[in-house]
Amino acid sequence: MYGFAKPAEGSWTEHYPELGTQPISYEDSISPEFYELEREAIFKRTWLNVGRVEQLPRKGSYFTKELEVAKTSIVIVRDMDGQVRAFHNICRHRGNKLVWTDFPREETSGTCRQFVCKYHGWKYEVDGACAFVQQESEFFDLDKADYGLVPVHCDVWAGFIFVNLDREPRQSLAEFLGPMITAIDGYPFDRITERFCYRAVVGSNWKLYMDAFQEFYHAPVLHLRQQPAVVSVPSMEAGYEGLHYQIYGPHRLVTSIAGRGWEMPADYLKPIDQLTRSGLSGPWDAPELGELPAGINPSGAEPWGLDSFQFWPNFTILIWERGWYLTYHYWPTSYNTHVFEGNLYFVPAATPRERLAHEVAAVTFKEYGLQDGNTLEATQIMLESRVLDRFPLNDQEILCRHLHQVAAEWVDDYLREQTRELSEV
Amino acid sequence: MPDALLPPAFADLERYAPKWCLASEHERYAARLASSMDEMQEFYDACFPRAEEAIAYCDQFPLHDMPDDATRLLQLLYSLVMVSFPVEVWRQPYVPDSGAAYLDLVLEPVP
Numbered sequence: 001m002y003g004f005a006k007p008a009e010g011s012w013t014e015h016y017p018e019l020g021t022q023p024i025s026y027e028d029s030i031s032p033e034f035y036e037l038e039r040e041a042i043f044k045r046t047w048l049n050v051g052r053v054e055q056l057p058r059k060g061s062y063f064t065k066e067l068e069v070a071k072t073s074i075v076i077v078r079d080m081d082g083q084v085r086a087f088h089n090i091c092r093h094r095g096n097k098l099v100w101t102d103f104p105r106e107e108t109s110g111t112c113r114q115f116v117c118k119y120h121g122w123k124y125e126v127d128g129a130c131a132f133v134q135q136e137s138e139f140f141d142l143d144k145a146d147y148g149l150v151p152v153h154c155d156v157w158a159g160f161i162f163v164n165l166d167r168e169p170r171q172s173l174a175e176f177l178g179p180m181i182t183a184i185d186g187y188p189f190d191r192i193t194e195r196f197c198y199r200a201v202v203g204s205n206w207k208l209y210m211d212a213f214q215e216f217y218h219a220p221v222l223h224l225r226q227q228p229a230v231v232s233v234p235s236m237e238a239g240y241e242g243l244h245y246q247i248y249g250p251h252r253l254v255t256s257i258a259g260r261g262w263e264m265p266a267d268y269l270k271p272i273d274q275l276t277r278s279g280l281s282g283p284w285d286a287p288e289l290g291e292l293p294a295g296i297n298p299s300g301a302e303p304w305g306l307d308s309f310q311f312w313p314n315f316t317i318l319i320w321e322r323g324w325y326l327t328y329h330y331w332p333t334s335y336n337t338h339v340f341e342g343n344l345y346f347v348p349a350a351t352p353r354e355r356l357a358h359e360v361a362a363v364t365f366k367e368y369g370l371q372d373g374n375t376l377e378a379t380q381i382m383l384e385s386r387v388l389d390r391f392p393l394n395d396q397e398i399l400c401r402h403l404h405q406v407a408a409e410w411v412d413d414y415l416r417e418q419t420r421e422l423s424e425v
Numbered sequence: 426m427p428d429a430l431l432p433p434a435f436a437d438l439e440r441y442a443p444k445w446c447l448a449s450e451h452e453r454y455a456a457r458l459a460s461s462m463d464e465m466q467e468f469y470d471a472c473f474p475r476a477e478e479a480i481a482y483c484d485q486f487p488l489h490d491m492p493d494d495a496t497r498l499l500q501l502l503y504s505l506v507m508v509s510f511p512v513e514v515w516r517q518p519y520v521p522d523s524g525a526a527y528l529d530l531v532l533e534p535v536p
Binding site: 194195196197198199200202203225226270271272275276340342348349350351352353354355356358359360362363366367369370371373374375377 | 450454473476477480483484486487488491495499502503505506507509510513514515520521522523524525526527528529530531532533534536
């Protein structure tokens, strides 16, 4: 027991009474029907992060994003005025996928002046306007001005590119993010651009992996052997306690302690961490980032190790005290599969020594991630047995409780809207 | 040694270079899974005591302007990091209970 302070109500969970404290159902993670509703109610109606502005370094730079959950592909591009735009990745002529390389289902990126359809050579400006129709005079009353690419709502916050597939988004991006998240505006994401990108297909519902990374109750147990026994055994006996939990709208935050190798005696550390002055928490020698915005470690907790911001619905930014950050994306592909993408971002290494410290953090991340990923499949398999339908969550699992509640609310809202529309017909 | 892969000061590590000087994490991870513990332990035992010196050698150069032999020495250090988990932590090449799971590094900084 660390005995970190909890809210006056006695627990983090009771501080948010709408969450309740009762055991929860995981039917939302094993039901194909619920997944079909999530596609419409959530993924086609909310802001989704699809990448960062550094992926579009020049005018004409583009990348495609396969959004299987919304049954579409989009292309995100920096136009000739420097503006970031998004379009459905479909040619207006006969519906061919417009931008792809070699494999139609795989994502691609590059730089171009115009998009050219591989099928009949129709061309589009990077602002979406139709520029050229092959044998235009063969068509009947066709005005190119009517055949621009189909736009997708697109906005940028702190260098993160978001899209919204709704016909008319219910909220602006800033309203959607809300004050808890926009309070980290000003964090120097634009300086922390050296990127490692991991990807895996995971055999579980997308929310189960979100759950795995939004509680650290599992960490001293599942990852027991990742540290010398002198650290890991007492740490399992002590268990895990978060420093601070916060919920705002559909988003959530956990602030946590993290390993501080630079303050530990040598026998507490793996030899490779001592050699390279790095590890799971990142390089011990942190870059100078200046004063951080108020939204980072908002409760002023000490000793601060990390903030994990869980963006509704499927995006995480995890900011480490040592001046680097992670992002996670969970892209559903069916009710019991998803594509996990984990990115590590560092201030670009100037020296081989700095680069080696980044390598240690990246390799360590994978060792942990492999343990997490396989456990999820084991969970999915047994949840699908439906032997049990109620599962107790403790106070350190408050964010899991919230995620499933928000998913249910969005699906309920959608169903109510559908019923209303039907009754109006 | 005109065909040496590593800088002359690291001739004692040359015998590990053909197998472990690998440019990508994908290759290094594959080499780890395809190696016996004895093989990785030997590489680790030989390389670890020279590692601080090797880092200092590489650090004479800016990261993005390294001679080829120094770049390969850095790649050898990346492989030392890769085998450190089997050697220091797991006592086996792969992560226990990771069975069907995989996590591919699809993008990484170069070098």
